[in-house]
Amino acid sequence: MRLVRKKTVADSIAAYDMQWIYTDAVYRDSYNEYGQLSNRYIGKLVNPDDLLPFYITNTSQAIITNIPDSILIRVDRTELKEQLNFMMQQKVNIYQQLQLYKNLRESAERLIALIKKEYRLR
Numbered sequence: 001m002r003l004v005r006k007k008t009v010a011d012s013i014a015a016y017d018m019q020w021i022y023t024d025a026v027y028r029d030s031y032n033e034y035g036q037l038s039n040r041y042i043g044k045l046v047n048p049d050d051l052l053p054f055y056i057t058n059t060s061q062a063i064i065t066n067i068p069d070s071i072l073i074r075v076d077r078t079e080l081k082e083q084l085n086f087m088m089q090q091k092v093n094i095y096q097q098l099q100l101y102k103n104l105r106e107s108a109e110r111l112i113a114l115i116k117k118e119y120r121l122r
Contacts, residue, residue, distance in 0.1 A: 006118050014112050019107055023100045030093055041083045047074040069089075 004010040050073045054066055115121065 009118050010092050010113055012114055016107050016111050019104055023104050025103065026100060027097060030097065034090055037086060041079065045075055045079045045083050048075070050074055 004013065016042070049072070058066055
């Protein structure tokens with residue numbers, strides 16, 4: 001930052017950098033948290049006993065490739081309600097993150113405009 005001589009530009013770059021660090025941290029935290037929760041909810045939602053024979057006979061590297069379209073898999077309705085609630089929480093979180101990204105983009109555009117103005121660039 002010592003190379004940037006104009007204080008307003010240096011302050012704006014520092015503020016943008018902090019905003020970027022915050023946005024990145026929010027994304028990483030929510031990605032890890034919601035990813036783990038999603039796996040737990042899906043695990044509780046589907047009865048694995050219905051899939052056990054397919055797990056045993058599966059010979060590919062994929063988790064399961066031999067499930068017929070006609071199989072019925074039992075779903076726990078109580079867990080289904082929790083899954084739907086969790087998905088609504090994810091939706092809210094995603095909209096909040098989208099707003100963070102929009103704000104970050106607007107900050108970048110303002111920073112570019114400030115640099116162009118202060119250094120008389122085209």
